[in-house]
Amino acid sequence: MKKLAVLISIFVLFVVFIWWRYAETERFPDLTSSPLWTEDRLELVAELPMPPGNIAVAPDGRIFITFHPDAGPEFNVVELVDGEVRPFPGRSWQPGGPEPKAFQQVLSLRVDQQNRLWTLDAGTHGVGQPRLLAFDLDTGALVHEFDFGSETFGVGSHANDFQVSPDGLYVFISDASIFAQTPALVVYSVEKQSARRILESDISVRAGQYEPVVQGRPMTIAGIFTINPGVDGIALSRDGETLFYASVSGDMLYKIPTRHLKYAQANDRVLAGFVEPVGRKTMTDGMTTDQNDNVYLTDIEHSAVVRMNSNGERVTLLKTDKLRWPDGFSFGPQGYLYITCSALHDVLGKFPDNVRKMAPYPVYRVKTNQQAVAGH
Numbered sequence: 111m112k113k114l115a116v117l118i119s120i121f122v123l124f125v126v127f128i129w130w131r132y133a134e135t136e137r138f139p140d141l142t143s144s145p146l147w148t149e150d151r152l153e154l155v156a157e158l159p160m161p162p163g164n165i166a167v168a169p170d171g172r173i174f175i176t177f178h179p180d181a182g183p184e185f186n187v188v189e190l191v192d193g194e195v196r197p198f199p200g201r202s203w204q205p206g207g208p209e210p211k212a213f214q215q216v217l218s219l220r221v222d223q224q225n226r227l228w229t230l231d232a233g234t235h236g237v238g239q240p241r242l243l244a245f246d247l248d249t250g251a252l253v254h255e256f257d258f259g260s261e262t263f264g265v266g267s268h269a270n271d272f273q274v275s276p277d278g279l280y281v282f283i284s285d286a287s288i289f290a291q292t293p294a295l296v297v298y299s300v301e302k303q304s305a306r307r308i309l310e311s312d313i314s315v316r317a318g319q320y321e322p323v324v325q326g327r328p329m330t331i332a333g334i335f336t337i338n339p340g341v342d343g344i345a346l347s348r349d350g351e352t353l354f355y356a357s358v359s360g361d362m363l364y365k366i367p368t369r370h371l372k373y374a375q376a377n378d379r380v381l382a383g384f385v386e387p388v389g390r391k392t393m394t395d396g397m398t399t400d401q402n403d404n405v406y407l408t409d410i411e412h413s414a415v416v417r418m419n420s421n422g423e424r425v426t427l428l429k430t431d432k433l434r435w436p437d438g439f440s441f442g443p444q445g446y447l448y449i450t451c452s453a454l455h456d457v458l459g460k461f462p463d464n465v466r467k468m469a470p471y472p473v474y475r476v477k478t479n480q481q482a483v484a485g486h
Contacts, residue, residue: 135330138320138359138393142412142426147476149430155448156193157470161457162450164271164396164438165473166221168247169484171443174198174227175450175473179215181457181465186213187229190473198227199250211255214238218438222274223484226253228281235289236260236267242281242298254300262305266290270342271396274485276350280372284315284355286339293317293340295355297371308371309378314385315341318359322393324410324435324455331459343397345405348483354405356394363388363405363418389422398439398447400480406447408436415449415476428476441482446475 155173160183163176173190177183185204188195202209215232222228226244233240240263244254263269266289273282283296285307294310309315317340322329329337338359345354346368353371356363370376370384392409399405406427407416413433418424437452456468 136320137323138318138361138411140412141390141392141424142409142414142416142429143424145414145426145429147427149428149432151476152428152430152432152474153446153476155473155475156190157472158195159466159469159471161452161454161465161471162438162473163217163452164219165440165448165450166219166227167440167442167446167448167482168221168225168227169443169482172247173442173448173473174219174221176216176219176229178452178454178457179217179232180454182462186216187219199245199252211241211243211252218269218271220272220274221247221440221484222278223276224278226278228272228274230269230272230283232267232269233258233263236263236265240267240269242272256298256303256305258296258305262296262307264290266292268339269296270339271344273344273346273353275346275368276348276483276485280368282344282346282353282368282371284341284344286342286357288337288339291317291340293357295341295344295353295371299372299374304374306374308376308381309385312378312382312385314362314364314382315355315357316360317357318361320359320361320393322359322411325413325431327455329455329458337454337458343394343407345397345399346485347399347403348401348486352403354388354397354399356391356397358395358410359393361390363391363394363407363422387422388420389418389424391418391424392416395452396436396438396450398441398486400441400478400486401483402480406439408433408439408449410435410437410454432472432474434471441478441480441486442475443482445478445480445482447478447480448473448475 163178268286270286281298287293414429434453438450
């Protein structure tokens with residue numbers, strides 16, 4: 111009986127520790143306003159059987175999507191053709207496929223200005239092998255690959271989102287670090303095939319102290335673990351000179367000149383001195399930029415899309431329940447902004463059958479007056 115009592119005490123202490131470290135209860139302030147655009151401006155692009163993660167639209171209009179890894183999809187990376195999904199670059203690359211570097215857990219993907227589709231594989235929170243893969247868009251051939259070491263993405267990391275510089279020479283990555291809680295940015299040199307971890311646990315990359323509540327569902331599992339990642343969304347200015355980034359529940363958007371990130375000798379103390387706040391933001395997942403130096407932000411709690419200018423001033427563009435956890439952005443041809451709805455509040459902590467029952471999962475687009483550039 112004494113041994114059982116000791117085991118119960120240890121278990122209770124463990125639960126209390128997890129709750130203390132990982133649970134949040136404070137509510138994020140509503141920073142949206144009356145939307146500038148009505149919801150009928152949204153155009154339905156596709157209705158999918160599984161939740162989409164991120165999206166990348168090529169200059170010629172080809173659409174690439176990830177199915178969110180947490181939903182356990184058969185296909186992870188697909189091309190959307192006439193409303194139907196086709197595994198890209200083929201079935202053999204999908205999870206469990208025969209390719210030696212088949213996808214494990216790809217959430218983010220980008221089309222660069224060199225006609226390549228980049229995919230970022232989180233490697234199941236660093237338990238597997240985090241890696242970058244790039245494919246030629248015309249042939250589907252693998253043209254670049256890099257496996258990250260544990261010093262860059264270790265166990266408990268989450269290689270979440272990334273951006274490719276306009277010249278295709280650098281990749282800037284966010285480690286949301288949901289479990290390890292050591293969020294950071296990662297800078298990868300394509301030419302040198304080297305990666306370095308920067309600004310780990312800096313105030314600008316830390317998770318905010320808020321609990322997401324999406325369409326009525328608090329995002330705390332079993333009352334002890336809040337889905338509250340560190341630095342998540344990441345975006346580049348069109349000229350590639352400024353990197354914008356933020357955690358989901360952090361209330362501030364930050365920026366840093368990329369010239370400092372490219373300087374391999376710059377340490378975290380020096381880099382932190384170049385970080386600047388842009389303005390108070392919404393509870394944001396995805397983000398992108400336009401040619402006027404505006405940053406587009408999702409608001410997952412209020413099913414909204416918000417635009418922030420360089421002075422930190424916000425305007426709410428869209429606000430509608432149709433946006434079920436607005437997640438990924440990509441500008442496409444003719445000024446269209448594409449939006450995925452991952453509906454993670456209907457996915458996380460749910461059984462696969464429940465996830466399928468919540469289908470279809472929409473992809474929308476909205477016409478803007480912005481020009482498209484690959485990678486945005």
